[in-house]
Amino acid sequence: MKLGARILKTGISIVLALFLAELLDVPSPVMAPIAAIFAVQPTIYRSYQSILEQVQGNFLGALIATVFYLLLGNHVVVIGLAAIIVITLNLKLKLGNSTGLALVTLVSIMYMPGDQFIQFAALRFGTIMLGVFSAFIVNLVFLPPRYENRLYHKISDTTEEIIRWIRLSTRNASDHTLLKTDIEKLKDTLLKIDLTYTMYKEERSYFKRDDAVKARKLVIYRQMISTARRALATLNRLHRFENEYLALPEKFQQSVQEQLDCLITLHEQVMLKFIGKVRPSAAAENPIQCLDKKEVFRMFISRQREYEEEDDNHLYHTMQIISAILDYDEHVEHLDTLVTSFLSYHKEDNEITVEETIE
Template structure:
């Protein structure tokens, strides 16, 4: 089990919040620690948005609680009514994500208490705000996330897994259950890559030139993920139609193997080019031994010409070849994006290097 940066940040935020609240003699400093838990976010931008939204939610809960207690009292029925109003106002302001903190503030202020109510309410809100601000500072200063590195590593690992299984699955009878489990695991990795992409997209750059370079990288990463989905589709079809594929004539299998190998090599070549291990603009060796899109199209046409009736086996093979054609189109576009990225924007793209020792 790996302990991520967010776990450490949460612990640090709680400690800082309680210490600060204690230093200012805030009653019930533990409330600062509790509010810090709600405020820790995976990115600095989300932390900033959470800070704004939670301050707004706290003010709403504070004002409604003060109004109800001063005007009507703090009977449990009144607390319930105040909670309903708080929910409605937050929903109207499209701040539904912070409903919990708003309601917590409301209930903490409206609970039974002795002494000066206004002072009591002020200190309760102060404790919660200290927790929110502590979490924001921790997000800003401690362990800044490297989502680009995590994203590329996730994409790269997923690509390696898919290409390895395609090579194995197209040539031999694999363990069906084991391959199915790995396909499910790969699907989860693709979903995680989508999540990391969203987090990386949210991160804000300090300088404009970095923002422009990042926008270009976002396009490439999006196409990398999309290309992985196309290759995963080929793997799923090879797995599902394994028996049908091996029933096909040997020359058909050889042609498909060969074209798949060329596509997989091209995919690997593009990734090496992206991280700078292959010279930008360098293409795979030009020879007769290159990916032949027209050959795959001719195979499909041959099915139509050489069969008197539709064959389920042929139909399944047509879907496989269609997936290969789509995969090839995505690879061509991805390679064009990577070549353009390195050829025309060299000065802005120095941060593209990914160290081999960077970990997920």
């Protein structure tokens, strides 16, 4: 079982919140770690956003609790009504992420008030904010997330899995049922990769010079994801029209197989070139020569002419396979152009390390 960074940060945040609460001799110190649990975020930027929202949301919760208690008391029905008001106002002010902790603030103030209510409410609000700031400090100092490593390795691993299946499919060596299951899993994986990409995009650079480098990297990673999707679309077409593909003339099948072998080899090379495992000079000196897109299209047209007088649904399905291959080809070429351009300017700024433990 792997311990992710967020799990460790949550534990450290609880320890820090309790330590500070006890150090300051705060009554009911348990409120601080509860707030810290709510406030832990996956990125520093989100943690900063969370602080702004939590301050506003919890202040609103404390204010509503104070007003309702002074006017209506602390009957359970009053507490419920106050909670409804807090939720409504948080949603209206677009502070939905802070609603949970704002309700904790409200209930902790209203349910068991002290003798001096105003001071008690201020103390409870301060204790909860202590937990929020503890979580922010931990997120800022301890185990800062490195989403670039995580993003690249997720894309690379998913791409390798898709490529393996394409190789098997073009050779009629894949298990139909197992491949169908894996295609659905790969679709879900790509959705998760989109979330990781968003996390990486939200990371903030400490130096202005790094902004330009990151902007270009974001374009490349977006293209990597897009290219992996086109590879998966090609695999899906091969799987969906497996019988039609196998019914094609052997020479035509061989041409499709050779073109896909060339494309996936180039795709692999580009992914490795980006992290320095393939020298750009070596790739330029010995380029992988795939069929020109026009040649692939002519191949399909010639196939169509052979059967134009027959009612052959295979032509329609073959067209879908060919169109997916052409689309995949364009994305691989574009990715290669972006990576080559990036490495010519920022080779020293691209250090992908061994994949970190993923939370």
